[in-house]
Amino acid sequence: MINVKVGSFFTLKEILGGNNQEVKLKTENSTVKGLLKELSDRHGEKFKKQLFDPKTGEVKFYRIVLNGRQCHDFEAPLNDGDRIDFYPALAGG
């Protein structure tokens, strides 16, 4: 088992129950992909609708940031104490 911390803003934060959520992952699921599955199982449709494109199943709109750097490889292993942030892509003025 490993412990990771999950950070989020606004809408996703409400779905996940707050910023800085502690999530336990089984060793065989300790990848970003595994984390996404764990969060999907835990929070259901609301989470899936926010994060995944309904047609392709890919993550859209959010950038997944692992220990401060954007993560593109969801199969890469996570370590105990890692921090994953979901950053919504946005525009401004």
Added chain:
Amino acid sequence: MEKLLLFNPSKCTGCKTCEMACSLSQTGVCNPASSRRRTISFDEDILDVPMQCMQCGNAACMNICPTQAIYVDPETNAKIKNPDKCIGCRMCMIACPFGAISVDPLTNKIVKCDLCLGDPACAKFCPTGAIEYVPADAYSLTRQREAIKEISKMMSTIAKGGA
């Protein structure tokens, strides 16, 4: 239970959508000067107050009208102007303590709020809920709950011995 059109200045952002909705619904023209309600801005106090006809129980406008041109709508309890009886003397404008009766410059006639006959456009359009058309008891209960939140903040400060 009777529904009341009520407003809450603390929720008002001064957007004036109410004036647009009212005038468009009542006259077909978007014109604040034709609106039956006006939101008054107090710049230095950072305050906007959505003033309107209060549909008074003992309405001064009804009482003062020399031709009994203002009557009570049994459905909504609104005080409505009968255009056939109105002689345009404007005593109602003088009598109203809220300044809620005005002259529409496009028609030159006296106008007052008739609650859109039970479906007020302003309440539909108000984006912040500063204007609401709600059953009387629901409104009071909501305000009481809001007041309790404020009171309990005060009580816990007192209990802690602070001020």
Added chain:
Amino acid sequence: MYGNTGKIAKIDLNKGTFTVEDTTPYLKKYLGGRALNHILLFRETDTAKVKPFDPENVIVFGAGPLGGTTWPSSGRFQATFIAPLPYSGWGDSNVGGAVGPQLKFAGWDNLVIKGKAAEPTYLYIEDDKIEFRSAKDLWGKGIDECMHTLHTRHLGSEVILIGPAGENLVKFAMLRTHRTSSMGRTGGGAVMGSKNLKGIVIKGTKGVKLADPNKFFELSLQCQRDLMDPNFGMVHSLTYKIMSKYGTPGITRLIGQTGMVPIKNWNECGLWAQDGELVEYIGDKVWQRNDACYTCPVHCHGAYRIEDPVYGCFSGGPEYETTCALGHKCLEPRSKVVLKINALCNDLGIDTVETGNLFATLMEWTEKGIIDDKFTDGVHMSWGNGDGMIALAEKIGKIEGCGKKLSEGPYWLAKELGEEAMKYVYHQKGMCATGVETRSTIGSMLQFALSPRGSHHLSGLPTAEWVNIPAIAVHITGFAEAGDIRSYHPEGKARLVQFYENLFELPDSLGICKFNFGHLGYWHDRPEDIEKMWDYFTKALLYSTGTTFTKEELMEIGERAYQIERAVITMRGIRRQDDMPNWKCLNQECPGEHPAGPNPLPPIDKEKYEKILDKYYEIRGWTQEGVPTRKRLEELGLKEVADVMEKKGVIPGKSKPQK
């Protein structure tokens, strides 16, 4: 006429008279508002030659057919003129508040103001009458005081005002219409000041007639509900959530994640340790309430009153652009200092963006030894010297001491100081950039560099590049690469920027806010939602004006309006080299703390950039020097523009060029 009022006022300040022109013939080709401003400016003065402070310069104001209706966020108002700040001369600023609607209620669509009044004057417009009143008692006074005086003197009116900065011809002087709503950029305030025009007061009781009031009522109610619906798309609902509580400063950290927030005069970028203090402090702790522009459910403004012996102030705002310009770019982290400077700029009437860029440039020039403290009357412009910024802001507004030369703005100052100084001015076409580090996103770099009025995002910020949803980029351009912020794909980026430039002409020509426009359509997650936006707007126009417009016709109006801008600036000398990124963008990498995007951001790849530029010129129908061709102009029904360009010798033809 429906939607539009049908009347344009042509005001002669020399004679104190005005004439009326009919708006009707312009509707199908220009809509109103901004696009109509463009052709009116073009016709009313010699846009190729006239200087910004000449009496022959014209300032055109316009609302738009949806302005002053139940349509959400229907309060926008556009000013178009020949400008003192950018060397392109293109003057362009837009504002919220309630002035545009009031002009419509008075029965006017556009105002064309020419000449120069003999004495300080303000225009008083009440329905059909336009009066020229003495502004002698207002001249020299701050906007706050004048706004109060005029609101009291003319109950129920809306006003446009300049401050001492505009009177003093500060090149980045602005016009203000509300607590915080300002026409900030390009120096419109100075153009008004040069005409001895202190302000315009408008009161209207005639209203806006609509072709189908009932259908418009229902559609605008539905539009408002969709705007506020948390399930109406993610991009939209998130933006609404943030803006409605924290205003534009609320998005700071979210755009910082890709390195898009500039820090320390564009030498660094991304997330700043002080972000929380600047951003959350304001929305959570300082604003007394959220302020809204006309009919807007987003209410992204706020009002504040600060009690403090040194920094006490009462004003509205700030925008992200202000916190970024005065905070991030200058390294001043103290919110109350930034709020104080914002209040000063609001009262004196100066553009916070150029002011912040000026201060940041002065700080870098000081660091590099290009200027010394004598240059700034003894105020040592070290990084983060907010108290120095306060002192200088006062001097600039009143052109006292060093304020006179600082009122030129960083670009014109650098022209005097030399090439080394110019390297540190983060400008395009002479105006400094708004809060987008253009080395972080390639499409934005192109759009900022092309922007006719100088470095600014509102000529067409290509947001599909930011939102990380490839389907949107493909829908708009046909290329997924268009949606990759690091890609230099020539056709993808060229088409992306052209699309947004054409699109952005439209909200300004309708009289509505771009946030509303964006929330409904192009900031969406799914292409079908973008198409929904077109459905909304074509119906809105049908029910308001009674005229049918297709999506293609609307985009063509956008293209037409943009081509007029390009025609004017090329007649004024703009060519390909003016569409190239500035020195820092081409030569300096930009390090920073940000999770997404490369770190440091590399400089713009000149060769790859030029390939995008080549393609862009091609699809715009311009020469490889960036000059519109007669063929393209005539295709858009702009033969009159081509004829003038030919007379000026800017496009080839049979006539002998006039000079």
